[in-house]
Amino acid sequence: MSQDSHSSSKPFYRYFFSTDHKVIGLLYTITALFFLLCGFMLMLVMRWQLAFPGSPIPFLGRILSPNLAPNGVMTPDFYNALGAMHGTIMVFLGIVPLGVGGFGNYVLPLQIGAEDMAFPRLNLASYWFFLLGGLLMLSSFIMPGGAAQSGWTSYPPLAIINPGQTVWLFAMVMLITSSLLGAVNFLVTSFNMRAMGMKLSRLPIFVWAQIVTAFLLLLAFPPLEAASVLQLMDRIAHTSFYLPQGLVILGMRHIASGGGQPLLWQHLFWFLAHPEVYVLLLPAMGIVSEILANNTRKPLHGYNVIVGSMISIGILAFVVWAHHMFISGMSAVLSDFFLVTTMIISVPSVAILTSFVFSLRGGSIRFTTPMLFALAFLPMFGIGGLTGLPLGLTVTDIYLHDTYYIIGHFHYIVVPGSLLALMGGVYYWFPKWFGRKMNDTLGKWHFWTSLICMNGVFFPMFIQGLAGQDRRYYDPMAALHSVPTQPLHVVSSVFAGLLFLSQIPFIYNFFYSIRHGEKTDDNPWQATTLDWACPSPPPHGNFTKPIHVYHGPYEYSPVGHKADWIPQNEEILA
Amino acid sequence: MKQYGWGLPLAASSYAGSIDFGIYLIHAVMILIFVIWGVFFTYLLIKYRKKTGVSAERDETHGVFKSLIPDLIVMVFEIVLIAVYAIPVWSKIKIDTPASGNVNTVAIEAQQWSWNIHYPGPDGKFGKTESKYVHFSNPIGLDYNDPAAKDDIVIANELHLPVNEPTVIELTSMDVIHSLFIPEFRLKQDAVPGMKIPVWVKPTKIGTFEISCAQLCGMAHSFMRGKVVVQSRADYDAWLKSHEPQAAQPVSASEAF
Numbered sequence: 111m112s113q114d115s116h117s118s119s120k121p122f123y124r125y126f127f128s129t130d131h132k133v134i135g136l137l138y139t140i141t142a143l144f145f146l147l148c149g150f151m152l153m154l155v156m157r158w159q160l161a162f163p164g165s166p167i168p169f170l171g172r173i174l175s176p177n178l179a180p181n182g183v184m185t186p187d188f189y190n191a192l193g194a195m196h197g198t199i200m201v202f203l204g205i206v207p208l209g210v211g212g213f214g215n216y217v218l219p220l221q222i223g224a225e226d227m228a229f230p231r232l233n234l235a236s237y238w239f240f241l242l243g244g245l246l247m248l249s250s251f252i253m254p255g256g257a258a259q260s261g262w263t264s265y266p267p268l269a270i271i272n273p274g275q276t277v278w279l280f281a282m283v284m285l286i287t288s289s290l291l292g293a294v295n296f297l298v299t300s301f302n303m304r305a306m307g308m309k310l311s312r313l314p315i316f317v318w319a320q321i322v323t324a325f326l327l328l329l330a331f332p333p334l335e336a337a338s339v340l341q342l343m344d345r346i347a348h349t350s351f352y353l354p355q356g357l358v359i360l361g362m363r364h365i366a367s368g369g370g371q372p373l374l375w376q377h378l379f380w381f382l383a384h385p386e387v388y389v390l391l392l393p394a395m396g397i398v399s400e401i402l403a404n405n406t407r408k409p410l411h412g413y414n415v416i417v418g419s420m421i422s423i424g425i426l427a428f429v430v431w432a433h434h435m436f437i438s439g440m441s442a443v444l445s446d447f448f449l450v451t452t453m454i455i456s457v458p459s460v461a462i463l464t465s466f467v468f469s470l471r472g473g474s475i476r477f478t479t480p481m482l483f484a485l486a487f488l489p490m491f492g493i494g495g496l497t498g499l500p501l502g503l504t505v506t507d508i509y510l511h512d513t514y515y516i517i518g519h520f521h522y523i524v525v526p527g528s529l530l531a532l533m534g535g536v537y538y539w540f541p542k543w544f545g546r547k548m549n550d551t552l553g554k555w556h557f558w559t560s561l562i563c564m565n566g567v568f569f570p571m572f573i574q575g576l577a578g579q580d581r582r583y584y585d586p587m588a589a590l591h592s593v594p595t596q597p598l599h600v601v602s603s604v605f606a607g608l609l610f611l612s613q614i615p616f617i618y619n620f621f622y623s624i625r626h627g628e629k630t631d632d633n634p635w636q637a638t639t640l641d642w643a644c645p646s647p648p649p650h651g652n653f654t655k656p657i658h659v660y661h662g663p664y665e666y667s668p669v670g671h672k673a674d675w676i677p678q679n680e681e682i683l684a
Numbered sequence: 685m686k687q688y689g690w691g692l693p694l695a696a697s698s699y700a701g702s703i704d705f706g707i708y709l710i711h712a713v714m715i716l717i718f719v720i721w722g723v724f725f726t727y728l729l730i731k732y733r734k735k736t737g738v739s740a741e742r743d744e745t746h747g748v749f750k751s752l753i754p755d756l757i758v759m760v761f762e763i764v765l766i767a768v769y770a771i772p773v774w775s776k777i778k779i780d781t782p783a784s785g786n787v788n789t790v791a792i793e794a795q796q797w798s799w800n801i802h803y804p805g806p807d808g809k810f811g812k813t814e815s816k817y818v819h820f821s822n823p824i825g826l827d828y829n830d831p832a833a834k835d836d837i838v839i840a841n842e843l844h845l846p847v848n849e850p851t852v853i854e855l856t857s858m859d860v861i862h863s864l865f866i867p868e869f870r871l872k873q874d875a876v877p878g879m880k881i882p883v884w885v886k887p888t889k890i891g892t893f894e895i896s897c898a899q900l901c902g903m904a905h906s907f908m909r910g911k912v913v914v915q916s917r918a919d920y921d922a923w924l925k926s927h928e929p930q931a932a933q934p935v936s937a938s939e940a941f
Contacts (some may be wrong), residue, residue: 131766187905261900267877268860268902300918354878356815358825359859360796363815371878408740412751437863439876442778446771453762455694460755467721469752470728474740477733485729489722496714503765504774506706509692510869512863512898567860576707578693580898589896591688591867667740674739 129230130650134237135216136543139536141237142208146529147246147613149199152192154606159184161603163167163585163596172541175330178256186584190259191274193582195251199681201386202285203244205524208532209393210289211240214296215321217539220648221314221640223305223446223657223679228298243284250277255466261582263383264449266352266375270344271359279342286335289327298325305640305679312678314639314663315410318417319396322424323389330385337378340464342486344370376438380431388427390524392420394487394531395462401484401538402466404637406473407674409664410466419458419465426455436507445504452502459495463488474667474674479553486561487527494522495570512582515575526564531618533560540620541634545646546627552619559612566605570598636675639663643679687868687891696893697869698850698886702773704870707815713761780883784852790843791854793824794862794875797904799895800824801843805835805928809889815858824858837927841910843895846920850886863899866912874899887914 113346125133158167164183167174171182178188219227227233250257255273262577266616269275300313300321313321340351348366354376357364403410409414432440432448466488475481497519500506510516533556579592586596644653657679665676676682687694692704750822791802800823804810811826812834818825823840826833845851855864857875860935864883865872873883895910915923 151812186906190903190905206832265861265900268900272902273862351739357859357877358795358815358818361817361818361820364859373879406740408742415752425845437872437880438874439881442774445774445778449770449774450766453766456762457755457759460758461752464751464754467725467728470725472741474734474738475732488725489718492718492721496718499714500707500710503706503710503770505703505770505777506710508777508872509703510706511872512865515884573690576692577688577690578865580865580896580906585906588906589909590894591693591896594689653776662859667742669742 122629125411127234129226131215131219131227131230131233132543132648134210134233135214137237138207138211138215138240139213141241141244142204142212145199145203145248146205147209147247149196149204150610150613151198152199154610155184156192156196157599157603157606158348159189159584160586160599162600163587181185187256187259189584189613189650190261190582191251194258194264194278195247195263198247198282199244200524201262201390202282203240203247205390205528205532206289206386207240208366209390209397209528210296210320210323211237211292213316213393213397213532213535213539214292214323216543217641218296218317218320219299219303219439220318220542220622220644220652221639222303222308222661223640223643223653224299224303225651225653226583227295228303229295232291232295236288236558239240239284239288239291240622240658243281243288246277246284247281253277263379264341264375265379266341266344266370266372267357267359269341269375270352271364276342276345279338279345279508282338283335283342286331286338289331290335293324293327293331296320297328300324305657305659308640308678309659312662314396315416315420316396316639318420319392319399322420323392323570325424326385326389326392326427330382334382337375341375343481343544364439373435373438373440376435376440377432380434381428384431384434385427387520388423390528391491392423394528394535395420397531398466398484398487399640400637401480401534402469403664403666404538404635405476405478405481405484406470407476407666408469408473409662409666410465411471411624412461413662413664415461416465419461420507422458423455426451426458430455433502433507436504437511446505449502449504456495456498456502463492463495470544472501479548479557480534480538482557483530483537486557487531487534490526490561491520494519494527496526497522509578510575512580513575514571514579514581517581518571518575521568521571525568526561527617528637530560532562536620539641540623541630542641542646542648544624544627545630546618546623546625547630548623548627552615556612556616556619559615560609563605563609563612567602567609570595570601574598633677636673637667638675638677643677669679686895687839693867694889695868695870696887696889696891697871698888699773699777700868700870700888702776706769706773710765717758720801730778751913773831778883781882782850782852784854784882786885788846788849788851789854790845790851791856792843792864792875793858794855794864794897794901795823796859796899796902797908798823798840799843799864799910800858800907801839801841803837803839803924803927804832805837807835811836816856835928837924837929839927841895843910843912844920844923845885845887845912845914846917847887847890848913850884852882852884855881855883860901861899862897862901862908865898866893867896868893869912872898887912890914892915 166182258274258278260272297473330631343349350370353370355368433452436445574595577595586592632646660681667674793800809832812830813825856875862875862887893912897908
């Protein structure tokens with residue numbers, strides 16, 4: 111694949127130490143998909159306990175160590191570990207690396223007409239920090255003390271006294287470092303390596319989404335890196351940045367404590383983790399933009415509105431974090447401020463969604479496999495966004511906070527929202543990666559089964575949340591108000607199992623099509639952007655001819671032109 | 685009305701109604717928006733599906749501003765919601781908390797994994813607590829050298845409240861963060877170690893309700909439950925009376941002087 115002169119010809123070196131952005135992008139994609147599968151399997155184990163509390167886990171129960179699951183029934187500590195690791199893996203090892211590291215690395219340099227990223231070695235370092243951080247995170251399950259069990263949010267003092275957290279923090283520091291290296295690289299590349307004529311106003315939306323994402327990562331991650339190091343110090347050096355005076359833990363006075371403030375962590379954590387939500391979302395929106403324009407055969411409606419909205423989201427994302435803390439004990443007056451900013455940030459999100467929908471009008475819609483995924487993103491993101499309303503509103507959040515309602519809400523954003531779009535991206539760019547198509551029939555099966563199952567898993571959570579069912583409960587039968595809606599966990603769990611099965615055609619299709627898929631030409635979708643103006647797969651250095659960009663990214667169905675598309679690097683001859 | 689079911693639980697506090705109003709209103713609007721939007725979306729997909737011989741029409745003629753109309757509607761709805769509903773009701777529930785002492789006051793010191801309910805006793809004053817006095821017979825570490833502590837009542841996991849009058853709960857935690865959740869009151873507030881957070885509630889129904897912990901607090905998080913017993917004033921007073929400590933509190937030698 112890569113003719114990288116710096117790498118040896120041995121396959122291991124060629125694939126794992128190549129500085130070619132395309133090899134690194136694919137490594138990121140495959141690694142992230144693997145981690146997603148791991149995170150998903152942890153959830154399946156948890157879902158057994160939620161659906162059938164206290165009954166032995168089939169098959170797995172017999173293999174697990176008696177510390178984790180005596181007689182095959184999982185312990186509360188193991189349940190908490192699965193929960194914390196599921197969240198951490200899905201966010202930091204799955205969706206972000208797939209959307210940014212995978213698609214960003216592969217597609218961004220192609221779309222701007224660059225030969226490679228600005229700093230190829232930094233790029234490779236970023237991947238290795240990610241891989242090692244991720245493996246360290248996973249390996250915490252087999253370390254003494256086990257995996258972290260304080261939630262992916264790791265609120266102190268719990269996170270400081272619970273076992274497993276030290277490895278989590280070390281791994282987080284590595285993952286954050288990886289993201290920072292990537293973000294710098296993306297920004298420098300997008301601003302300095304564009305082809306002749308590729309003005310900012312001609313950038314595909316995907317590139318804009320990656321630019322905003324990179325800014326978010328660059329500015330939001332350092333506070334969490336600092337915060338993580340402080341928490342690490344609280345654990346291993348007995349400082350007390352987050353511990354107040356006079357703690358008594360299980361009847362024992364906690365000696366090291368004094369002078370700290372537990373809410374400090376929450377502020378620092380959410381200062382990253384809210385922008386992080388948009389890091390999960392923006393690359394997906396970028397992918398949807400590309401697929402929509404290509405499959406409606408017309409320019410996107412309101413290019414400027416979409417780009418402007420993305421930039422405003424990028425700015426506003428930094429002033430909404432404390433809406434996660436309305437009932438944390440933070441000043442109740444401060445909540446009013448974050449209520450207002452939260453409502454404001456919904457405006458650009460609605461604008462993007464509206465532009466996407468209006469883009470369909472007047473189109474000649476081809477229902478290709480990637481298009482199905484992109485279209486499904488719209489209503490699913492709609493449900494996720496709408497259910498954010500009662501959570502962002504201080505008053506209704508009092509009741510809904512920390513219930514299953516919020517779990518349903520953010521999963522709708524990330525799973526049938528972001529993840530579906532990212533999977534659409536896999537089908538869309540697969541021909542670019544390997545010069546072959548993925549099988550359409552299997553793809554459509556994968557789409558419909560995934561869409562139905564995802565809704566089956568997450569929709570019941572809204573009903574459970576309205577009934578007041580608390581999240582992060584090892585035993586949903588423990589609280590009387592959760593008992594009537596507990597059977598819905600069975601529904602969710604059955605659909606989660608089916609969702610797992612419906613990924614098998616995807617995995618098979620992916621690996622089978624690499625070698626045996628239907629061969630395609632360089633531009634099978636008849637797309638206009640520069641990623642399709644090079645061979646599939648692109649050689650080292652990407653482009654075989656000099657690139658000059660003459661117009662905007664989505665010149666579809668131009669008036670008085672025979673073909674219904676003109677590539678960005680071809681002049682319009684009117 | 686059934687206490688627990690598939691919808692919101694029984695509403696049993698003075699502000700539960702205002703919170704429920706918001707939840708119902710927003711869901712009605714949400715469903716309306718989603719249905720209208722969904723119909724439009726489906727219509728577009730059917731009308732503009734690929735047909736042979738018909739090419740896409742570029743819509744430069746349609747103004748961008750027209751497509752911002754949905755945004756405008758959402759914005760107006762949100763502004764009204766914030767100004768008329770969220771800010772005033774939030775102030776009533778979370779900001780304008782009655783000063784403790786003026787009204788019936790209870791303290792809750794949460795710990796892994798129980799709720800220590802602390803009543804000030806007939807003198808109306810809470811005794812000082814300190815971590816060094818914590819003992820299984822003195823779970824919150826009351827300092828019995830403090831005269832105010834002698835008549836204090838500490839009971840695990842059972843909160844008694846008088847009906848139809850406001851009570852301020854001074855909430856804190858001894859170890860990790862917990863969250864006091866009483867679904868029937870629509871009351872939720874984190875208990876943070878090192879902070880004393882006052883919350884108030886005015887129960888409107890006599891009965892027994894549930895306390896659960898809404899913030900992950902370790903192994904037995906889901907089992908950290910308590911109950912709330914709302915009584916008439918007379919019953920409440922009688923209950924308090926019956927739980928006042930008897931003259932000799934079995935503690936320290938320092939009491940001798």
